[in-house]
Amino acid sequence: MAVRESAGATARTAAARPGLTLAAVAVVQFMVSLDLSVVNVGLPQIAAGLGFGAVGLTWVIHAYALTFGGLLLLGGKAADRYGRKRVLLSGLGLFGMASLLGGFAQEPGQLVAARAAQGVGAAALAPAALALLTATFPEGRARVRAFGIWSATNAAGGAFGVLIGGLLTQYAGWRWVMLVNVPMAAGALALAWRGIAASPPAARGGRPDVLGAVLATAGVTLLVFGVVRTDRHPWTSAATVTTLAAAVALLAAFVLVERATGREPLLRPGLFANRSVAGANAYNLLVGAAMASSFYFMSLYLQHVLGHGAALTGVMFVPFALGVVVGAVLVVRLGHRFAPRTFMVAGAALTAAGFAWFALISPDGSFGADVLGPSLVAGVGFGLCLGPLVSVATAGVAPRETGTASALLTASRQLGASIGLAALGTAAHDRTGPVVTPRTLNDGYALGLGLGAVLLAAAALVALAVLRRKDVPA
Missing domain, CATH: 4.10.860 (DNA Excision Repair, Uvrb; Chain A)
Known part of the structure; x- marks a missing residue:
């Protein structure tokens, strides 16, 4: 019986198509990251169309990030327990349906509910996708290349989400920032169905x-x-x-x-005894808090202070996305020569420098003087740290816990994004004061971006203090 099961597992592994698996995971990660930023540019139009208040509008972002981050551990445990392909397909179906319903929302509560449902679907599919990538590319240059592509699509989804959101909002209407996910979810479903082999669950413990x-x-x-x-x-x-x-x-x-x-506990306490896991997640929490708030502040600065339209605002985020791709390519080319900690420290420090530059924005500024340079610097830095971060966060983790470790990494980013946006957004609101003018708004956004630079500097210190100098290859 054991021989037959082993042979069956080998056959299923052989039946997998690594190229299609990588493509499916890349589409999934792009879509999940896109959904964190695609609505940012459309927030003013969403508020006008559905009647959101200033504070309630932030829950269009929080509803997605909170259910996503809060349920990720359950999603990762479910992937380990019930099979990664099964959980991935289920999550994609829910995500696509929620996006469709959100596109037809008629009042604020309906849109917030749809965003929450999107977060539930993302919490199922994101850890399953990352665990599949880890299992499909276990070592060597193929692993470095796969995680390089993953990190590029992860960051590009967030950056290009602003561009896509701006174009859709201005030329098709804000509802399309929700509906755009439907064809992507369908495409990912088709790729996953054909390219991912149905393998037995990695863990056979009790119920999550x-x-x-x-x-x-x-x-x-x-x-x-x-x-x-x-x-x-x-x-x-x-x-x-x-x-x-x-x-x-x-x-x-x-x-x-x-x-x-x-x-089965969602999170085995002993997992944090692994320095790589603990350090990578602390690092990721700080980076997530800084990046989510920066996207929010820069989008509002370009529209409310400089007076640009939604589409042009999206175009102005392209240099950041290109910088991310450059950083990811550098990791692919040099990842076998340097330890992941080196890239993580350098990436966080470079991104912090870009954000500190961003904090010098002025109400009389321009794209060339206040946005272009820091976008390129921060983008390259962000691209440098993403792929190595994933390798460190799953280093030394048993195969039966790869889904949980992957979920924990994504959860720390999303929870950091939620808490960071809330805290830095409140600080910016306090700095703006009761009299709202382009100058007072600029002061609030500048403070938020400066605090983001502080968080990234702290992330670099965490990598230096906690992670080992010699670790697994990136």
């Missing part, structure tokens, strides 16, 4: 811990909600303190449940 997922998602949602509402309630107010205390209590309960549950 749904209670832990609920506690984690509820705790993070309250945490971000409490930070967002500091524009109305000061940090020391009873409302803010109560909300944040409830968030901490839920997250503490999550930790206790993970230690005591009779089911």
Whole structure:
């Protein structure tokens, strides 16, 4: 029986098509990253079309990022437990359907609900896709190339999402920032169905811990909600303190449940004993917080301060995307010569320098003087660190936990994005003050971008202090 099972597994592996697997994973990652930024440029039109308030509008972003980040551990555990291809296909189906419904939303609650459903689908498909990539390309130059392509599509999705969102918003209407995902989800489904072999689950433990997922998602949602509402309630107010205390209590309960549950824990505590896993996720949390807020601030600066339209704003993000591609190509060419930590430190430092340059924006500025140079610097830096980060985050992890480790990495980025956008957005709002003019808006956005540079500098220090000098090849 064991011989037949081994032969069957070998046949299934042989039946896989690495090229199609890589293509499917690339499309999935591009789509997931795109959805974090494609709505940014269209936010003013979405607010006007559906009647969102200034604070409520941020939940178009938060609803996706929170369900995505909060449920990722459950998605990764499900991929390990029930099979990566099965979970990937299910996530793609849900993501595509939610995008379709969001495109036809008639009121704010419907769009926020659709964005939340998108996040649930993304939480299933993203860790399954990354775990498939890790299993399909386990070592060597092929692995470096595969992760280089993954990192390029990951970052390009976020950067080109602004361009695509701007063009769609101005020439087709804001609803197409949701509907654009439908053909991409269908294409990824076709590639995954044909190119990925149906393999047995990597882990055969008990049922995933749904209670832990609920506690984690509820705790993070309250945490971000409490930070967002500091524009109305000061940090020391009873409302803010109560909300944040409830968030901490839920997250503490999550930790206790993970230690005591009779089911498969979403996150085995011993996983953080791996320095690579712990360091990579701390690094990723800081980078996610800085990048999400920077996209938000630069989009609003170009439109509200410099007065550009949505389409032109999207075009102005292209240099950043090109810089990311350049950084990713450098890693592919040099990844076998240098340790991942080297790229991560250099990438974070370079991106921090670009953001510090961004923080010098002025209300009388221009694209050439205030945006082009820092976009190229920050883009190259961001491209340098993405591929090596994935290799470090999955280094030394058992095959049965690759889905969980992949989910943890994506979760740290999305949670960082949610909390970072909430905290830095609140700081920028406070700096803007009650009198809204191009100059006061510029001051708020500049502060937010400067704080992003600080977060990236902290990420570089984390990589230096926690990660080993000699680690797995990038």
